[in-house]
Amino acid sequence: MYTQFKILLIICFLQLIPVSHTLYFHISETERKCFIEEMPDDTLVIGKYKVELFDEKTNGYLPSTPGIGMHVEVKDPDDKIVLSKLYTNEGRFTFTSHTPGEHVICLYSNSTAWFGGQKLRVHLDIDIGEHAIDYERVGAQEKLTELQLRVRQLLDQVEQITKEQNYQRYREERFRATSESTNSRVLWWSLAQLIVLVIAGFWQMRHLKGFFEAKKLV
């Protein structure tokens, strides 16, 4: 029992060590990189990142540099800030969406330079919804057999599909509202332009008639 616990502890510890094989990209110190994630409401998002600084001496990237921190800013579809925190060079951020729509996750370093600056290598991994669930941990916590764990995974996936379908309905509603709004705008503006043209024509004729009569040319 105790050895089992120790092994689980070691596994948990290994999980905390960031996965060194994730997708990475390069940005400069002052650059702001944003990612757009469209998701239904009540969805859990877990993001993990690691920052490395370019070192001219070794012409490579130093694995860990103190002092470089990253601001993580998350905005919800109504442009309200959901999360805005400064993390160290390695961080993990979590948030749950409360409104369905496009959330923007922005990363930028806390560098004080005005422009340019050194190059940074950022490893990033964003997991949304059912991808954010760590089944090994769930299995260990609730002591589920493999089959039970798999069924739990199926349940989570089906729930995700249902949420996404509901979100789809909400989006179609918005699309329809937009189209109907365009339709009514075209109608009213065309009508208004027609009326203005007619009025302008009448006004011009009347005004010029009066003008020429006054000038005794007609």
Add this chain to the structure above:
Amino acid sequence: MLGLSLPTFLISIIFLLKQIGASELTFELPDNAKECFHEKLKVGSKFTLEYQVVTGGNYDVDLELKSPSEKILYKETKKQYDQIEKTVEEDGVYVFCFSNEFSTITHKVIYIDWKVDGDPEHEISGPGPKVAAGALTMIESNVARIHENLEQAIDYQTHHRLREATGRARAEDLRERVQIWSLGQFILIIIVAIGTVLLLRSFFTDRRTGSSMAWNR
């Protein structure tokens, strides 16, 4: 080892053996820009890259995928959607770059789905070797099939969502443009009407010098 329960043993084996990852990202590519992503891969693993241009211009982007030895594995220009599946043949850093350098005004929003051999936290032990002897029971194999089908359904849903987002972005853009141009035309009509009258009046207005006399001749 003997005191361990089966699940813990399985989980620990799988975790220690596999080096895997999956990423789904949507980002904006400004005009005339190039965006590159890298990942270090090992021989024998398989990766899948799926991308789709969500909004922007003609919905096309260039993509180039290079192996660590600078060999070009995939190079396509101006595509809207594609799926690339390849097996890793060399150890090292693979890089794929999206380029919007052919466009001078439109910035594009691109969705990418990068999968390498599955996902350790997401996949419970894959169809790998089982410690317990014997074939999978019927329930287990059915559950595995359902899981695969659901993954496929989620993938289709994602692409449907992206296509809908494309349509919706276009519709919203159209709505704004209709408003702005209609307002502009409205104001222009009024200005032109008044302007024509003023111009005409100015032709017939008496000036101090003999311009009216020039007319009468």
